[in-house]
Each structure stands twice: as structure tokens, then as C-alpha cells.
Amino acid sequence: MTEPSATRTPRDPDLVNAEIALKRAAQRARERARRAGVPLAYWKDGKLRTESPGKEPNEASETGG
DSSP: OOOHHHHOOOOOTTTTTHHHHHHHHHHHHHHHHHHHTOOEEEEETTEEEEEOTTSOOEEOOTTOO
């Protein structure tokens, strides 16, 4: 059997740093929300979570929206 890396196709140059860019954008969104004093909502582990300025992140209520 051949080595997995030997059969791997080259990565798309446009996607090489996509994960890094997404993490950087998420961090910037958190910073902007904190500075503006507004809560931030996001998905994590299949659940909707909210993060308010100066408070710990928590799960959003199930009755929201």
C-alpha cells in the first residue's frame, strides 16, 4: 500500500490559509462587539451561544427568536 501523502493532491492555494483567515475574522468580530458593547451570537458544538461584553460566554435561550 502506498503512503497517504504520496497520493495526496496539491492543496488549492486559495484555501491554504482560509482557516487562519476565518479565525482572525472571528477574533476581530469579538473585539468589535466588545468595543461597541453589543452581544455576539455564534455556533459552537452544534449550539447557539452568546457572548456579552464583560460576561462569560453562555448558551442562548431556547425561546429566543
